[in-house]
Amino acid sequence: MFCPQCQYEFKEGIAVCPDCRVPLLVELPSKPKLQPKPMTKDVDVEAVLSTCDPVVLALAKSRLDEADIPYLVKNEELVYGVRVGIEQMTPQIWVRKNDLEEARQLLHDLLIDA
Numbered sequence: 001m002f003c004p005q006c007q008y009e010f011k012e013g014i015a016v017c018p019d020c021r022v023p024l025l026v027e028l029p030s031k032p033k034l035q036p037k038p039m040t041k042d043v044d045v046e047a048v049l050s051t052c053d054p055v056v057l058a059l060a061k062s063r064l065d066e067a068d069i070p071y072l073v074k075n076e077e078l079v080y081g082v083r084v085g086i087e088q089m090t091p092q093i094w095v096r097k098n099d100l101e102e103a104r105q106l107l108h109d110l111l112i113d114a
Helices: 054-066 097-106 108-113
Strands: 045-050 071-074 082-084 087-089 092-096
Touching: 045 054, 045 097, 054 071, 054 092, 054 097, 054 108, 092 097, 097 108
Parallel strands: none
Antiparallel strands: 045 092, 071 092, 082 087
């Protein structure tokens, strides 16, 4: 049994969440997956973030999604980084140049830590 608000799981036989005071569900409804707006190949883009930290990458994508800023992630499958010759390929988030300043402001604290 699950609480639809706090999402805690409870033992069978409990019908109401003691904290939220709402009826429990047998299972939580699945959340729809947010899809970023697609970018076309002819758009002028620039990298706004480069990181091998999967948490930073997820936070950045979430913030851009919330701000409705389209983005492109390059090398996301290499989230921990891979050495290729002399260069290291790291995941990068690219945004349209006209969204670059707003994206930098949204990701400012992540850019410092990246």
